[in-house]
Amino acid sequence: MQIDIITVVPGLLDGPFSHSILKRAEEKGLAIVRVHNLRDYATGKQKQVDDYAFGGGAGMVMMVEPIAQCIESLKSERHYDEIIYMTPDGKTFDQQLANQLSLKGNLMILCGHYKGVDERIRQKYITQEISIGDFVLSGGELAAAVIADAVIRLIPGVLNDETSALTDSFQDGLLAPPIYTRPADYDGMKVPEILLSGHNENIANWRFEESVRRTKERRPDLLEGTDFDIGEKRN
Template sequence: MKIDILTLFPEMFTGVLGTSILKKAKEKDIVEYNIVNYREFADNKHQTVDDYPYGGGAGMVLKPQPIFDAVESLKQGESKPRIILLCPQGETFNQSKAEELSQEDHLIFICGHYEGYDERIREFAVTDEVSIGDFVLTGGELGAMVMVDSIVRLLPGVLGNEDSPVLDSFSTGLLEHPHYTRPADFNGMKVPDILLSGDHRKIEEWREKESLRRTFLRRPDLLEGYQLTEKQRKWIMEWENEK
């Protein structure tokens, strides 16, 4: 996968992309990162990328020309990259979107700044508008970092255990079950006996039940579109009766 990131602050990405899983993915040649300062595409000697909004108002607006030219320079042959605009008005990013984008060969992220984008960038330059949540950031850089991390870890060969991304919270539609490691007794706080039993069938059932319980208690909204089995319905009825 190739990932291009258009930003006015390329130095922000150095530590993130050069550390941990994202670094390993690059070293394995699974992903290629390319950070582009779109100020370099400005068609004026001062490399200005913003201007006052028509009609007046507070703040400055990103001009279309530098963004359009930067995007065009990154397109390769007949390929059609997904061009993602980081924007508080976009669809909310989630695991499903990460899985969708992880199937692409080429992603281009556009990180905004100032008051906003010229509307023609939204209408004609991008394929997706995405937000990482209902809050406002100074620019799109942090949102791009979050999305890249979430997407790259899903690529085959990136994680040591291929089951890890499949079993993560949200990937299954539920929150992940609790985890424990040694020691089995830490200051009187003990690991559940079932996990020490060696009975893998019962352990898997315990994990399934705890995953569902945690979702039921913490994120019941996730169950609205989830297809429950008969066994899972019985568990939920038990917990509702306990309430």
């Protein structure tokens, strides 16, 4: 997979892709993230990428021409399965969408900045508009990094244990159960005996029941319209 990110502040993305899982994914040749400075596609001495909004009002708007030039240049190199615009009024990002995007080959992500982009860019080029939550950031760069991280870790071979991603919260519509490691007794707080039993079926049932219990307590909205119930055994 290749993810191309268009931004006016490329420095914000220096860190997330040079460490940990994302760095290993690139080293393995499984995924690469390229960051493109939008100002490289602007004209004039000032390399201007924003202008005042027609009709007045506070804030600047990202201009059509630099964005269009950048997108067209990238599209001339390869086909993109999705061209994503990070925006607060987009579809809320979730695990299901991450799963879907992880099956794609090439993604382009446009990071909004200032008051956003000229609407004509959204109409002509954007195939998906995504938000990571009902709040506003200074720009879409951090949100784009979140998308890339969530998607790349799902690519087969990226994680050392590929089953790890399958047991993450939200993969089955539930939050993950409590987890423990050594020591088995810390300051009088003991690991549940069932996890030390070695009985795989009982452990799986316990984890499922704890996932349901935790989801009901913390995110009951995830269970709306489902038949999950505490005490129900995993099939």
